[in-house]
Amino acid sequence: AQTVTQSQPEMSVQEAETVTLSCTYDTSESDYYLFWYKQPPSRQMILVIRQEAYKQQNATENRFSVNFQKAAKSFSLKISDSQLGDAAMYFCAYRSGKDDKIIFGKGTRLHILP
């Protein structure tokens, strides 16, 4: 069975600085997709960024980028120029290309310090 591990329950970063959230996963599949979701206090889950496992190039969305290391099964999220609105829970998710089942990590709560 696939597992997703986020080893940092909480992190803090100064506004305008850069922070990296870590995520590792375990799978025997070769076809899969990885996602980062953000959950602000409003409870709404918001997609931040996605990565296809077959792509070597790291995905980037404005201030958000990933460091995808397939061999190491690592998928970290880097947030540049942190803003107060980035404060939220961040979840790493694995989606199987075989059966579409999606597994989430336990999340990292990110605090932005003004």
Place this chain on the structure above:
Amino acid sequence: GAGVSQSPSNKVTEKGKDVELRCDPISGHTALYWYRQSLGQGLEFLIYFQGNSAPDKSGLPSDRFSAERTGGSVSTLTIQRTQQEDSAVYLCASSIQGLSNQPQHFGDGTRLSIL
């Protein structure tokens, strides 16, 4: 609206009562998921419906939990004889089956409180 709709948004009930939580997925989304999120915790997978295939029930925590999906659209999660540890936010998500690079779209959840 075009998003995933869940109802009720909040539910308070007494221990031992049965509850039903409803999820209306996005039209055309054949994959539907239920997750449970306890206070400050991650998303615990409960059940997954994929089109006409048998659902993946591997995440249901006990036989008090069940879910159905009628007509390939609306889903109902039922919790029988509720216990205090069932208190959590129950999130529903839908996605396009077969397009694994597409993200899930989440509802706003139902906050269930068992007194």
